[in-house]
Amino acid sequence: MIKHLRFYQIPWSHYCDKVRWALDLKELPYDIINFNPYGKTKGLERAPKTIRKLMPILEDPNNDGNPFQCDSTPILLYLHTRYPNSSISLFPSSSSDEKQQIIDTCLRFDSELGLYTRRIAYVQILNEKSSALSILLGEKFSWAYNPDDIRSRLVSSFVACFMIARFRLHRIREEQLREKTEQILLDVAERLHTHDYLVGEQFSAADLTFCSLVKPLRRVPCFFDDNRFRIIFDYHERIRRKYDPKYPNIDNFVEKIVDKHRLQIQNSEKSLITHIKTFIYRINFVQRFFIAFMTMMVKNIYGPVTDNEEVPQFNRVSSQGNQEKEAFNDQRRINFKSKWLMNVVVLPIHIMQRLADYFLVVGYDHDEERGGRSCGKIIQRFPDKDWPDCPFNPRIIHFCQPQGWILTAKRELPTFFISILTDLDGLRHYCACLTFHQTLLPTTTNILLNKTNDYSDEADDTAFLLPRTQMYAPKCLVLTSKLDCFEAFR
Template sequence: MIKHLRFYQIPWSHYCDKVRWALDLKEIPYDTINYNPYGKTKGLERAPKTIRKLMPILEDPNNNDNPFRCDSTPILLYLNTQYPQSSLSLFPSSSEQCQQVFDTCLRLDSELGLYTRRIAYVQILKEKSSLMSILLGEKYSWAHNPDDIRSRLFSPFIACFMIARYRLHRIREEQLRERTEQILLDIGERLRTHDYLVGEQFSAVDLTFCSLIKPLQHVPCFFDDNRFRIIFDYHERIRQKYDPKYPNIDNFIEKIIDKHRLQIKTNEKSLITRLKIFIHRINFIQRIFFAFMTMIVKTVYGPTTDNEEVPQFNVLSSQDNQEKAAVNDQRRITFKSIWSMIKFFVKYYCHLLFTIPNQAAYLNRKR
């Protein structure tokens, strides 16, 4: 009898959704353990010290030699190899085609997955920044309520870490919207003549792509763009046909965002909301102040000041698929002194107030 696998995840991570989907699709029994980024996660103390503490991580008690696996695409390959009894294979039997699928998944993880994560976080900071408190959710129950006063107090500090860790204040300079659009347009061209992304049957590439674009369903500049309708229709079709948990796949953050948008839409009709919007539009002093402060922040905290946060993980370059890993863009944040910590929070709080709104405006600018 197969022992339950242990699936360590961040519930809202699209990389974790990818592994969750594969486990459900192959009907492999598993238990879910939510990762605690600010404390200990029960079970991970058994993991080798050399393993990268990046979610998802899979622990397979049925494998006594090497039970721990990390990085979503190598995990998919491992599941396909270790549990071949499923009628649906995620990788072709041909070694050449299998390598093509594997490399394509890694490329999507290293490009599209990183872009959509950063874009989604900027969208969250724009719409409801107090949602950042969810990162404390494994430690404090109140963190699951973004309207709690404690969530509102702690979320700016968490947002500072997230901005620095994922360089959310540089998505415009790095042209993330344009890069993402180009990937989607290229995929769209493929879908005009084919039902699947590689070959003529469902594979790990389709699963990977659909998982990685899921956050974009809550980013209006992509979801409402008719150029990408073929992409989201394809996502819907693949989910309906191959995801056993569909349509109950929205995570906590997505549900809160949907609820928040519905509340805003309801409040738009009220007189008080209309009055606030009118005052905001005619408040030229506020606009001038914001533009002035944005210019100051841009001058004082230009791109060269980002060098203090260095990449946290090195990219593995082994030719063995089991050891290959996708590129990861997370930055290491360390404080050498209290003064360096104060400077860090001042810097990134300024970015939160004055840079992130411009990044969000760049994302939502109509083409």
């Protein structure tokens, strides 16, 4: 008897809809737990600390070894491997090449189309019914599920600021998101003119992924009403009707709010009061100024500044050329060069940022020793050549030992700390240091019996040799990076 799986989701997320669809398709029993971004989510306290709280997350009590899985495509692969017995298989079991094609397609859709449609859909909601964003507080306040509540209307302006800053909604035109999305849809449309499915000749995870991620565009008129994409939405409808067990009840709460709002506008569009309200809303400079000002403040302290700051969640080694393929978490970009499986266009490369720029071994400089004190010197350095985008700073050795390079008479416990350095361009560099002490061989030193002499030489018969006590010298292993991955450094 299969125990109920626990599916942690954000109700309106198209990535979560993708996993929900796969669970229903495999007819697996599961319980839904909505993620609470402003408090504790019951059940996630059992998750390992290393897993990122990135929805969707699947907890499988039938798996004693590793019950938690996160990110949509890895979850689909897990379900395919763990529960292979189902009427419809998302990945072929016979052809490894076709399976790899499907995985590549899913990752590319996750990494680009999913991000684009999410940001475009949020802009559409802000333009039509911004108070619907209060649903983000729904797990904490019950009134947040009613966008017409006065509290929802008041709080929606603050939520809008965080959404704009977090997802960089103010940069959609600058980043040409609409043009990029159109290009992806046109490439898929060209494939659909000659084939019924995206990869191979039967339904697969690639079709499920695309239909889940393109679903938000059904509420965006500039896409849904465009005749160029008619084949896309007809294909979405056909796949949903045939393979989604919950069709047609697939709309989430936010989509229903938008539909209800549009119906209200349509029914009262001839009313004079409606025209006045619309006019007042459009000239509401106070709200617009407030949102613009708060967004400027929030984006400096919240959310990623660039896509490169995200940490990859899915790593998989390809059988072809050992290329590492990965879908990035929140920004979901992939860092390998390959063609669309529809053989239409080559997409640009996005290079994953290095975790560490330099690794150093820094030791005690005995040549500069003066009375048990000295400075550090670089014993080994990897790589030995500078990165073009990050020149090596030799002064970093001064930050390895904040208390100075001092010999000690007893062995100290190893210590770990991180220094933050700022370069001339204002960019931060993180210096992770692991310090331990190395035993020095016992040596001898000159001890003066004549206290009145300031120095002695070889001819001075008042000086003789005494053995020095056992001493320990500090030594450091240093990692430098532009990323603040403190736990990984430790």
